[in-house]
C-alpha cells in the first residue's frame with residue numbers, strides 16, 4: 001500500500017503540519033483495515049467545495065484514489081471518522097461508477113443518496129470503537 005502526499009499538493013497550511021501527519025496516519029491505518037492495501041492513495045491538501053473537509057476521487061481500475069483534505073476545515077477530533085467515510089467511498093467506487101453509467105439521471109441521484117447514507121452508517125458503526133479499544137490494549141489489529 002502506498003499512502004502519500006500527491007506531488008502537486010501545496011504544503012499544509014502553517015500550523016497544520018501535525019494535523020496533516022494525523023491524517024496520513026489515519027489513512028494508512030484505515031486503508032489497511034478496509035482491504036485497500038493494494039491501492040495507491042494520494043492525499044492532497046487543498047480547499048474542498050462547500051462546508052466539507054474531505055472529498056475523494058478514485059480510479060478503481062488502477063487501484064488509485066485521491067483524498068482531498070481541507071486542513072483549515074478539518075476538526076482534529078473527526079479525522080478518523082472522515083477518513084473512514086472517504087475510504088468507504090473508495091471501496092464502493094466501482095459499483096457507484098457502474099450505476100452512474102447505467103442508470104438514468106433521476107435513478108442515479110436516488111442511488112447516490114442511498115450510498116451516502118450507507119457510507120455514513122458504516123463510518124459510525126460501533127465496531128470502530130471496539131477496534132480502537134482492542135488496538136490500544138495491545139491486541140495487534142493492524143497486522
Ligand SMILES: [Zn+2]
Pocket residue numbers: 085089116119
Ligand atoms: Zn460521502
